[in-house]
Amino acid sequence: MHYPHLTDDILIDFLKKDDAKAFEVIYRRYWRQLYGFVYQQLGSKEEAEEIVHDLMLSLWQNRQQSQIQNLKVYFFIAARNLTNKFIKSQINLRKYREYQILHEVYEKIDTNEIFNVNELSKAIEQALKKMPEKTATIFKMSKIEELPVKKIASQMDLTEKAVEYHITKSLKMLRLYLQDFHSDN
CATH class of the missing domain: 1.10.10.10 (Winged helix-like DNA-binding domain superfamily/Winged helix DNA-binding domain)
Structure with missing residues (x-):
């Protein structure tokens, strides 16, 4: 069977059956697009790679119970959500650091x-x-x-x-x- 030519739907079915080759094809098919999308939002190579890695790991770990209808839509919504979550955590961390510095000055x-x-x-x-x-x-x-x-x-x-x-x-x-x-x- 020639995996790279299979549709996303077929690959998802194989993925649910623990087919590592299907996962590899999905990974290769979408990694670059997802990385570019996340990198555009964050401007950080390392963080973009980590988010895409976490997304792919989650896909593999939850493969048997996944209810994915459209893989591309799923990936980009999940990537957006993970990116927003990361940005929010960084904003909170930055605000806390700013608070510490200002508090130290005023104290x-x-x-x-x-x-x-x-x-x-x-x-x-x-x-x-x-x-x-x-x-x-x-x-x-x-x-x-x-x-x-x-x-x-x-x-x-x-x-x-x-x-x-x-x-x-x-x-x-x-x-x-x-x-x-x-x-x-």
């Missing part, structure tokens, strides 16, 4: 040395002036205008990862530039 501010909020605001403005222009702009868009990363990326014609990099960089620089407001205790 170490000695309130006896700050006479008013305007003084801190001026210090933040001065810190932003010392940052690269793009980094400062992205910080303002994210933290002051409260725009989501996706919108900033679109407006600045950058990837979401690049925007996240600039946000993290700006927070680290802000912590450094606001050392004068830190307590020595």
Whole structure:
């Protein structure tokens, strides 16, 4: 039998019967398309490969109880869902890291040395002036205008990862530039 010429429906039937050759043909048929789709969403080779690997592993592990009607549709919906799940986990991780950095900055501010909020605001403005222009702009868009990363990326014609990099960089620089407001205790 010449497997590569079989339809998806026949391959799925063989797959349900533990046919490893059918799985291999499915894998070869769809891997590149799925990888391209996920990579386009994430911009990361390693993460795209991992998501496609997880998707294919899930197909093999659940082969006997799968109710797949259209393999291509199944793959792209599953890839989209796994990609969205990954992005959400990364957003939560990034937000948590940002919170930690900002919390550390504000926790170490000695309130006896700050006479008013305007003084801190001026210090933040001065810190932003010392940052690269793009980094400062992205910080303002994210933290002051409260725009989501996706919108900033679109407006600045950058990837979401690049925007996240600039946000993290700006927070680290802000912590450094606001050392004068830190307590020595």
